[in-house]
Amino acid sequence: MALMNNYARLPVAFVRGEGAWLYDESGRKYLDALAGIAVCGLGHSHPAVTHALQAQASKLLHTSNLYEIPEQTALSDDLCRLSGLDAALFCNSGAEANEAAIKLARLHGHSRGIAEPKILVFTQSFHGRTLAALTATGNRKIQAGFAPLVPGFVRAPYGDLATVQGMLAADPEIVAVLVEPVQGEGGVRPAPVGFLHGLRKLCDQHEALLMCDEVQTGIGRTGHYFAFQHEKGLLPDVLCLAKGLGNGVPIGAIVARQAAADLFGPGKHGSTFGGGPLVCAAARAVLRTMEAEDIPTRAAAMGELLQNRLRERFSEHPAVEEVRGLGLMVGVVLRHEPQDFVRRALDAGVLLNVTAGRVIRLLPPLIFTSEQVDLLVDTLVGLLQEEA
Ligand SMILES: *Cc1c(COP(=O)(O)O)cnc(C)c1O
Numbered sequence: 001m002a003l004m005n006n007y008a009r010l011p012v013a014f015v016r017g018e019g020a021w022l023y024d025e026s027g028r029k030y031l032d033a034l035a036g037i038a039v040c041g042l043g044h045s046h047p048a049v050t051h052a053l054q055a056q057a058s059k060l061l062h063t064s065n066l067y068e069i070p071e072q073t074a075l076s077d078d079l080c081r082l083s084g085l086d087a088a089l090f091c092n093s094g095a096e097a098n099e100a101a102i103k104l105a106r107l108h109g110h111s112r113g114i115a116e117p118k119i120l121v122f123t124q125s126f127h128g129r130t131l132a133a134l135t136a137t138g139n140r141k142i143q144a145g146f147a148p149l150v151p152g153f154v155r156a157p158y159g160d161l162a163t164v165q166g167m168l169a170a171d172p173e174i175v176a177v178l179v180e181p182v183q184g185e186g187g188v189r190p191a192p193v194g195f196l197h198g199l200r201k202l203c204d205q206h207e208a209l210l211m212c213d214e215v216q217t218g219i220g221r222t223g224h225y226f227a228f229q230h231e232k233g234l235l236p237d238v239l240c241l242a243k244g245l246g247n248g249v250p251i252g253a254i255v256a257r258q259a260a261a262d263l264f265g266p267g268k269h270g271s272t273f274g275g276g277p278l279v280c281a282a283a284r285a286v287l288r289t290m291e292a293e294d295i296p297t298r299a300a301a302m303g304e305l306l307q308n309r310l311r312e313r314f315s316e317h318p319a320v321e322e323v324r325g326l327g328l329m330v331g332v333v334l335r336h337e338p339q340d341f342v343r344r345a346l347d348a349g350v351l352l353n354v355t356a357g358r359v360i361r362l363l364p365p366l367i368f369t370s371e372q373v374d375l376l377v378d379t380l381v382g383l384l385q386e387e388a
Pocket residue numbers: 092093094095096098126127128129180184185213214215216217242243
């Protein structure tokens with residue numbers, strides 16, 4: 001085996017995909033309720049994305065950020081228009097987007113004359129696997145073995161505004177708050193209603209940046225283009241994106257308000273690959289398709305249908321504690337850690353994930369149909385019969 005033993009992989013390889021279906025080497029098909037971990041929002045092999053990639057690949061793949069990249073500029077315009085923010089900077093993954101946000105927060109602190117600025121993060125959070133991102137992550141297992149961690153982070157319980165208020169009041173070195181509007185890896189936990197508004201107000205009072213990690217929740221997943229848009233009138237200072245943005249090509253971004261964006265002058269940050277013509281062409285096709293077909297609204301409707309069906313079938317179920325989520329980011333919280341659940345689901349022809357030990361995480365493509373919702377729910381009913 002030449003591969004490092006870093007992933008506990010399931011014993012299946014897919015060779016082809018179409019919409020919400022994946023096909024293995026033997027031709028067996030699987031219903032994909034994970035979408036490559038919230039990546040393939042438009043499903044597999046979407047013709048608009050395929051066409052954009054083919055057309056761009058035949059023209060130009062890469063030039064670097066030493067030159068103008070028209071596809072990148074246009075994508076930035078799209079993201080600013082959809083988010084209400086002012087400027088974008090591109091990278092290649094979610095962890096990198098968060099690294100850029102963390103660097104921006106430190107520049108913001110230094111611009112305020114704070115030599116050792118701190119960033120407030122939350123329990124159960126997940127922000128990625130690079131050193132600063134895993135330090136920000138609220139999960140000891142992810143940090144274990146990688147000390148020394150990065151200094152400059154403090155942590156509050158997720159959803160607990162009073163504690164955040166106390167911490168910001170007590171510590172003038174806190175210059176930013178980094179938050180997932182719905183925690184994904186941490187167990188599909190939506191923030192309490194009003195939490196982001198409360199954070200916005202506190203950040204304004206303390207001249208801190210509100211930075212939303214929407215790497216998983218962004219690009220239509222929760223029923224709006226961005227999950228912060230569930231709270232009317234709210235704008236973060238920094239928005240971190242990746243996963244769904246490229247529908248499978250590696251692209252990440254931060255989008256920021258002007259004052260925060262201006263902290264990054266020439267030479268402050270960069271990426272050789274970031275925002276190249278190929279991935280930006282794909283991401284533009286993703287956004288164009290989402291706008292033409294109003295995919296976020298569809299995700300909201302399918303998410304509601306999925307959550308309603310799950311509650312109908314599981315509200316009295318002895319193995320199920322709760323169904324929760326937002327849009328097509330849905331968790332079925334079990335009372336106990338299931339054994340081999342992901343493998344048994346695979347055997348039953350459904351791809352899903354279990355996170356935080358006992359939360360079945362469903363992240364289907366946003367183009368999921370009501371028939372696919374029914375098939376998914378029926379399969380879960382069968383699988384959970386064995387858990388009761
Ligand atoms: C997946 C994820 C990341 C990390 O993204 P990578 O592309 O794997 O680096 C960061 N934040 C959140 C909220 C995520 O879900």
